[in-house]
Amino acid sequence: MRYSDLANFIDGKPSNPKTPRMERYSPVDGELLSTIPLSDAAELDKAVQAAKTASADWSQWTIKERAGIFFKYYGLLKEHAAEHADLFYHEMGKDPKETPLEVAKSIELTEFACAMPEVCTGDFEVVSRGVECHEERFPLGVVASISPFNFPHMVPHWTMPNALVLGNTMVIKPSREAPLTVLKIAELLKEAGLPDGVFNVVCGGREVVNAIVEHPDIQGITFVGSTKVAQMVYTKGCAKFKRVLALGSANNHLILLPDAHPEGSATNIAASYLGCAGQRCMSACVLVAVGEVDPIIAKLVEESKKYVPGVNLSAIVNPEAKASITGYIDRAEKEGFKLLLDGRKVTPPPGKEKGNYLGPTIIDHARPGSEIAVEENFGPVMTIVRVKTLDEAIEVANSSPYGNGGSIFTQSGRAAEIFCRRIQAGMVGVNVGVPVPREPFSFGGWKDSIFGGGDLTGRSSIGFWTKLKKISVKWNPDKPVNWMA
Ligand code: NAD
Numbered sequence: 001m002r003y004s005d006l007a008n009f010i011d012g013k014p015s016n017p018k019t020p021r022m023e024r025y026s027p028v029d030g031e032l033l034s035t036i037p038l039s040d041a042a043e044l045d046k047a048v049q050a051a052k053t054a055s056a057d058w059s060q061w062t063i064k065e066r067a068g069i070f071f072k073y074y075g076l077l078k079e080h081a082a083e084h085a086d087l088f089y090h091e092m093g094k095d096p097k098e099t100p101l102e103v104a105k106s107i108e109l110t111e112f113a114c115a116m117p118e119v120c121t122g123d124f125e126v127v128s129r130g131v132e133c134h135e136e137r138f139p140l141g142v143v144a145s146i147s148p149f150n151f152p153h154m155v156p157h158w159t160m161p162n163a164l165v166l167g168n169t170m171v172i173k174p175s176r177e178a179p180l181t182v183l184k185i186a187e188l189l190k191e192a193g194l195p196d197g198v199f200n201v202v203c204g205g206r207e208v209v210n211a212i213v214e215h216p217d218i219q220g221i222t223f224v225g226s227t228k229v230a231q232m233v234y235t236k237g238c239a240k241f242k243r244v245l246a247l248g249s250a251n252n253h254l255i256l257l258p259d260a261h262p263e264g265s266a267t268n269i270a271a272s273y274l275g276c277a278g279q280r281c282m283s284a285c286v287l288v289a290v291g292e293v294d295p296i297i298a299k300l301v302e303e304s305k306k307y308v309p310g311v312n313l314s315a316i317v318n319p320e321a322k323a324s325i326t327g328y329i330d331r332a333e334k335e336g337f338k339l340l341l342d343g344r345k346v347t348p349p350p351g352k353e354k355g356n357y358l359g360p361t362i363i364d365h366a367r368p369g370s371e372i373a374v375e376e377n378f379g380p381v382m383t384i385v386r387v388k389t390l391d392e393a394i395e396v397a398n399s400s401p402y403g404n405g406g407s408i409f410t411q412s413g414r415a416a417e418i419f420c421r422r423i424q425a426g427m428v429g430v431n432v433g434v435p436v437p438r439e440p441f442s443f444g445g446w447k448d449s450i451f452g453g454g455d456l457t458g459r460s461s462i463g464f465w466t467k468l469k470k471i472s473v474k475w476n477p478d479k480p481v482n483w484m485a
Contacts, residue, residue, distance in 0.1 A: 001032045001033065001034060001035075002026070002031055002032070002033045002034070002090065003033055003034040003180060004034065005021070005034060005035045006034050006035065006036050006037065006179060006180060006183060006203060007037065008037060008039060008043060008047070008200075008201055008202050008203055009183055009186040009187075009199075009200060009201040010043075010046055010047045010050050010197075010200045010201075010202070011047075011050035011053075011054075011196050011197045011200065012190055012195075012196025012197065013196070015043065015046065015047075016037065017037050017039050017040065017042070017043040019037055019038050019039055019040050019043065019204075020038050021035040021036060021037055021038060022035065022036045022038055022176060022205075023035050023036075024036055024091070024176070024177070026090045026091065026093070026355070027092065027093035027315035027316060027317055027318060027355055027356045028089065028090060028093050028310075028315050028352060028355050029351060029352045029353075029354055029355045030353075030354025030355060031090075031354075033090060033091065033180070034180060036176060036179055036203050036204075037203050037204065038176075038203075038204045038205055038207070039202050039203055039204035039207070039208050040204070040207050040208075040211070041207065041208075041210075041211035041214075043202055043204075043208075044171065044202050044208050044211040044212060044215065045211070045215065047171045047200040047201075047202045048142055048171055048215055048217050048218060049217075050196070050197040050200055051142040051169040051170065051171055051197055051198070051200055052141070052142050052169070052217050053197055054169045054195055054196065054197030054198045055139075055141055055142055055168070055169045057195065058164075058167065058169055058195060058198050059138075059139050059141075059167045059168075059169075061167070063116060063117045063120065063165065063166070063167070064117045066164065066165045066166075066167065067113065067114050067115075067116055067117050067165050069189075069192050069193050069194050070110055070113050070114050070161055070164070070165055070192070071114050072192035072193055073110060073161075073188060073189055073192035073194070074107065074110045074111060074114060076188050076191055076192055077103070077106065077107055077110060077188060078107060080184075080188060081100060081103045081104070081107070082100070083184075084103050084153060084181065084184055084185075085099035085100045085102070085103050085153075086099070087180055087181050087184060088102070088152045088153055088178055088180075088181045091152065091177065091178040091180055091181060092149050092150070092152055092177055092178045092315075092317050093277075093314050093315025093316070093317060093355070093356070094276050094314045094315075095276070095312055095313060095314040097312065098275060098276060098314065099153075102151060102153050102154050103153055105154045105157070106153050106154050106156075106157035108438065108439055109154070109157040109158060109161055109162075109439060109457065110157060110161045111439070112161070112162070112439040112440060112457075112458065113161030113162050113164075113165045114161075114165075116162065116165045116166065116462075119440065119459060119462070120137060120166065120462050120466075122134060122135045122136055122137065123135045127472070130474055130475065130476040131472060131473070131474045132472070132473050132475075133470060133471065133472050133473075134470075134471050134473075135468055135469065135470055135471070136468075136469045136471060137166065137462065137466035137467070137468055137469075138167070138466060138467050138468075138469060139166055139167030139168040139465065139466060139467075140168055140219040140220045140243065140465060140466065140467060141168065141169070141217075141219040141220075142168070142169050142170070142171070142217050142218050142219060143163055143168045143169070143170050143171075143218065143219060143220040143221065143222075143465070144170065144171045144172070144173065144212045144215075144218050144220070144221045144222075145159040145160065145163070145170060145171075145172045145173070145221075145222050146172075146173045146209055146212065146221070146222070146223045146224070146225065146233065147159075147172065147173070147174050147175060147182070147224055147225075148175050148224050148225040148226075149175035149176075149177035149178050149279075149317050150276060150279045150280060150281070150317070151280075152174065152175065152177075152178030152181040152182065153181050153185070155224050156172060156174070156181075156182050156185060157185075158222075158224070158443065158456050158457050159172075159222050159456065159461075160172065160185075160199065162457070162461045162462070162465055163461075163465045164194075164198060164199065166462065166465045166466050167466075168220070168465055169197060169198045169199070169200075170198070170199050170200065171200045171201075171202055171212070171218070172199070172200070172201050172202070173201075173202050173203070173204065173208045173209060173212065174201065174203060175225075176203070176204070176205050177317050177318065179201070179203040182201050183201055183203075186199055186200075186201050209229070209233065210236075212233075213232075213233055213236040213237045213240065213242075214236070214240065216240075218242060219242060219243065220242060220243040220244070220464070220465070221233060221237045221242055221243070221244045221245075221246075222244075222245050222246070222247075222456060222464070223244070223245070223246040223247065224246075224247045224281075224456070225247075225248070226248060226249050226376075227248030227249040227402070227448050227449070228248075228249075229248075230246035230247060230248035230249075230450075230451055231246070231248070231451060233246050234246040234451035234452060243452075243464065244451070244452050245450075245451075245452035245453070245454065245456060245464055246450070246451040246452055247281070247444065247445065247449065247450050247451075247456060248402075248445075248448055248449050248450065248451065249281070249376045249402060249404075249448070249449065250281045250282065250283075250285070250376060250402045250404035250405065250445065250449050251285045251286065251374065251375065251376045251400050251401075251402045251404075252282060252283060252284055252285050252286070252402075252404055252405040252406055252407075252425070253284075253285070253286045253287075253288055253396065253397035253400065253406050254269060254272065254284045254286070254287050254288070254406070254407045254408070254409065254433070255288045255290060255390070255393045255394070255397065255406075255407070255408045255409065255410075255419060256269070256287055256288065256289050256290060256293050256296060256297075256409045257290050257291070257293070257390065257408065257409065257410040257412065257415055258290065258291050258292050258293050258296075259410055259411045259412055259415075260293070260296060260409035260410050260411065260431075261409075261411060261431070262295060262296050262299055263299065264431065265296055265299075265300075265409040265431070266296055266299035266300045266302070266303045267303055268409070268431065268432070268433035269284055269287065269300055269303075269382070269409070269433055270300055270303040270304045270306075270307070270360075271433055271434075272284035272407075272433030272434050273285070273360075273380065273381070273382045274304065274307045274313060274360055274380050275314075275434065276314050277309075277313055277314040277315065277316055277357075277358065277379065277380045278325075278377075278378060278379045278380040278381060279314070279316070279317060279321075279378050279379070280434070281404055281445075281449070282404060282405045282427065282434045282435070282436050283434070284382065284407070284433060284434075285376065285377070285381075285382070285383065286366075286373055286382075286383045286384075286385055286396075286397075286400075287300075287382055287383070287384045287385070288384075288385050288387055288393040288396050288397060289384055289385070289386050289387070290387055290388070290389065290390055290392075290393050291388060291389075297340075297364070297384065300362070300382075301340050301341060301362060304341055304360035304362060304382075305341070305360070307359075307360050307380070308349075308359075309343070309346045309348060309357035309358065309359050310346075310348040310349045310352040310355060310357050311349055313357070313359070313360070313380065315355050315356050315357055316356040316357065316358055316379065317356070318356060319356055321356070321378065321379075322356045322357075322358060322379075324377070324378075324379075325358060325377050325378065325379030325380075325381065326344055326358070328371065328372055328375070328377040328379070328381065329342070329343075329344055329361055329363070329372075329377075329379075329381060330344075331371060331372070332363050332366065332370070332371070332372040332383070333363075335366075335367070335370060335371075335372075337363050337364065337365055337366045337367070337370075337372065337383075338363070338364040338365050339361065339362070339363055339364075340362040340363070340364050340384075341359070341360050341361055341362040342359075342361055343358045343359025343360050343361040343380060343381075344358065344359075344361070345359075346358060346359045358379055358380055359380065360380050360382075361379070361380060361381045361382070362381075362382045362384065363381065363382070363383045363384065364384045364386075365384065365386055366383045366384060366385050367385075368385050368387075368396045368399070369399070373385055373396075374400065374401070376402070390415055390418065390419070394418075394419065394422050394423060397423055397424075397425075398422070398423065398424045400447075401447060401448045402445070402447055402448050402449045403424050403425040403426060403445050403446030403447035403448070403449050404425060404426060404427065404445035404446075404449040404450075405425055405426070405427040405428065405429070405434070405435050405436075405445065406419075406423045406425040406427075406428055406429070406435075407428065407429035407430065407431070407432055407433060407435050408420075408423075408429070408430055408431075409431055410430070410431070416430045424446055424447065425445060425446055425447075426444050426445035426446040426449065426450065426455075427443070427444075427445060437458070439457070439458055440458045440459050441458050441459075442454075442455035442456065442457050442458030442459060442460035442461065443455055443456050443457040443458065444456055444457075444460065
């Protein structure tokens with residue numbers, strides 16, 4: 001076994017519940033990595049009580065003092081970046097060229113949290129003669145964060161640094177596929193001086209999630225994962241009067257116009273659908289090809305061939321996910337759509353024979369509305385739908401139940417402007433394959449890709465993690481002024 005058996009991290013120390021454990025095998029080469037506790041409601045409660053106790057003191061620190069801990073953490077994270085990146089390469093199979101970029105994004109998210117005292121400054125105004133109003137933000141208390149497998153380092157940093165600097169204490173439930181990464185993050189926070197109980201990690205599956213949505217002492221929940229579970233967490237959490245923001249699945253459309261830059265577009269589109277082997281909520285899924293774009297598609301096929309499973313193309317997280325993606329390709333083939341590239345049969349490089357791999361797959365002339373064009377398959381698969389006009393292309397993209405991201409590839413400013421105005425998605429790009437906003441802009445989709453108000457990161461996160469107090473003060477009670485003077 002590559003690593004030792006994992007324990008939860010509660011109140012600044014390891015906690016080993018007497019619950020069943022799960023073996024976790026690396027998708028890279030099938031090696032046994034560790035065993036993971038499948039925690040229960042009692043273990044979750046232990047973490048919540050630790051967070052509740054820690055909250056009494058942590059919420060009284062000034063925002064600058066709390067940011068001070070994250071300045072130290074920021075330095076430590078930079079120091080340990082390579083070690084963290086290596087961990088989740090083994091855990092969830094992300095290509096080693098991509099893992100450092102994910103850690104770099106976590107560092108950027110931490111940097112934003114360090115700047116919170118400058119961003120979250122409140123407001124003040126003399127609202128009438130002798131009367132002033134000001135705003136102050138207060139933490140919610142104990143909050144929970146539930147994360148998916150595909151960004152095991154970045155997604156915890158979408159929530160943890162901002163929530164904590166704003167005065168909350170947190171229990172995080174990582175994916176069963178990649179808990180080791182979050183446990184390492186917890187260790188580093190302790191080293192940075194974070195008081196015990198402020199950040200707790202509880203490993204496990206749906207039992208922990210169900211306990212989170214039910215727990216009376218948890219005030220706010222963020223979820224990132226599939227739409228089915230996002231909807232469950234959102235409805236159950238709201239029914240218990242919690243603040244909930246749940247991010248769900250995606251099926252992002254890229255529109256390709258004939259005037260697009262041929263090489264630049266092909267390179268960008270390939271990187272978008274093949275990064276993390278398509279296991280990204282902002283991956284390109286459907287290419288809506290407008291008019292005569294065959295020369296660019298030919299370049300896309302050539303570009304895609306440069307991605308070799310197990311060499312520079314990530315592994316698929318587990319055998320079940322691989323079987324699910326293969327099923328989508330099988331059914332698309334049965335529908336009569338044309339496979340320009342078929343990644344179902346691959347030979348992994350020596351030493352990785354037991355890993356889970358799929359090669360680049362391009363399915364052309366798919367019918368709009370067909371399963372492969374509508375559902376998220378979460379694999380290295382590009383589906384091409386052919387249309388004649390930009391209007392038709394936007395209609396195809398907008399017919400998706402999801403609205404996470406979308407992009408257009410063109411050199412026409414007018415076409416780009418029409419697309420940006422009309423596309424029903426939360427994160428939109430022009431000649432950008434993965435239009436993820438950088439800090440301080442916020443991350444969040446539309447439609448069935450998000451449930452709840454506001455976005456998860458950046459400036460928008462402040463509203464989610466805090467409650468606002470409005471304070472009116474009158475210093476001259478003797479003066480004959482009324483409230484509206
Ligand atoms: P998932 O929904 O299977 O799991 C997410 C979390 O929910 C995990 O912690 C998991 O343990 C828990 N969970 C799973 N099934 C559950 C159930 N039945 N009841 C209670 N809890 C449950 O998602 P995943 O496979 O880890 O990640 C891939 C999905 O996440 C894709 O759909 C992807 O689009 C989405 N995602 C979305 C975003 C976004 O920003 N919108 C970002 C990353 C991933």
